[in-house]
Amino acid sequence: MLRVTTITIILLSVQMLFAQKTIEETLEDTYRPVKKNLRIKVEDTLGNNGFLPVSIVKGKKEGPTFTIVAGVHGFEYPPIIATQQLMQEINIDSLNGTLVFIPIASRGSFYNRTPFKNPEDGVNLNGAFPGNKDGSITQRTASIITKHIIPVSDVFLDIHCGDAPEDLLPFICYYNNKSKPEQTQRAKELSETSGFQYVVSYPYTISHEEPAKYMFKQAVQDGKTALSIESGKLGNVQEEAVVLIKKGVYNMLVEMKMYGKRVEPTKAPIRLNDQVYIKSNKQGIFYSSYNAGDTVQKGAIVGHATDEFGVLIEEYKASKTGIILYMLATPPINKGDTVMCLSSFNPENE
Known part of the structure; x- marks a missing residue:
């Protein structure tokens, strides 16, 4: 054997x-x-x-x-x-x-x-x-x-x-x-x-x-x-x-x-060459009225999360002006998740 x-x-x-x-x-x-x-x-x-x-x-x-x-x-x-x-x-x-x-x-x-x-x-x-x-x-x-x-x-x-x-x-x-x-x-x-x-x-x-x-x-x-x-x-x-x-x-x-x-x-x-990532700090239920391809302004609230009882626990703000390359589009959100990626063009990155 x-x-x-x-x-x-x-x-x-x-x-x-x-x-x-x-x-x-x-x-x-x-x-x-x-x-x-x-x-x-x-x-x-x-x-x-x-x-x-x-x-x-x-x-x-x-x-x-x-x-x-x-x-x-x-x-x-x-x-x-x-x-x-x-x-x-x-x-x-x-x-x-x-x-x-x-x-x-x-x-x-x-x-x-x-x-x-x-x-x-x-x-x-x-x-x-x-x-x-x-x-x-x-x-x-x-x-x-x-x-x-x-x-x-x-x-x-x-x-x-x-x-x-x-x-x-x-x-x-x-x-x-x-x-x-x-x-x-x-x-x-x-x-x-x-x-x-x-x-x-x-x-x-x-x-x-x-x-x-x-x-x-x-x-x-x-x-x-x-x-x-x-x-x-x-x-x-x-x-x-x-x-x-x-x-x-x-x-x-x-x-x-x-x-x-x-x-x-x-x-x-x-052309786009400058990306930033908005991250979640909480686990909860995600909401946003934005879609991939939308342009957002710096400081705009682009989404929020609630707990299981619907109580607001976190808001997400755009850290720069840019276009949304991709974003979370379903309700579950966990700590550390990428809420969205914003991109723009910066000549200094060439």
Whole structure:
């Protein structure tokens, strides 16, 4: 029995190693065009078993490798549906270069219908990077993406939306990493040609030794051109959000000379680069008459919370004048929750 168990463990280890190598092997194979769907096995010592779905689409001609990831949070449905449609719509014979799709990065979160954390191990994938190959299933998933997906990518796109409780203004964003000016400039160019009305940049303040935590921030830290789309909200599939995501991807592929023609002429984007976050100090029931996309003035009361008896316990004031990028839009509120994110443009942040 011991010998059989030992052999089984060895075989599983070999299969895991082989599965992870198939990503690089598929990309290194010179045969074109080809599409391969891979299930990269992921399991941990807690008894969690699963896989990371990876689809590799290699066009007729060589070119850049563009990676598209959805479903880092399992309740963010428009990015997942848009990615599903893109995988079916792309004509491989018209593609230059390679597309790498991860259609649902956190399958545990998706199939258990939970926002933010994977209930299998209680870990938020978009806080687990660079990951841990010996950790829980989510930490191992992050490690696979860091070690096997990010390194082969020329451009890395992380697609999100407002989660189950969040209202959100659609936007595309990148990190203003001044230590990597070439990659930052390319991310800015791709963002501005995507067709999204709002282009948001975030300051990049971590050192190379610090954990990136967020997935596309890990790609930035690793020297890649990386950006993120936010489109959709409130745990539903809005068709307009799906269309907007796809238009953004197609426009970026056109800009990279990888695929097709521009979906429609792009207008000059509205640029935002100065974000502040209003936080809750109390647990209670949240109320607001505002929506994502509204402009608020500094000092305005943008919401309040009551206790279970309807007694006012906290008011929330805008700390600056700005546009609401996203905000809490459901009644439950906990201490430390982000009530809303306000954004504006500050020339000094360029």
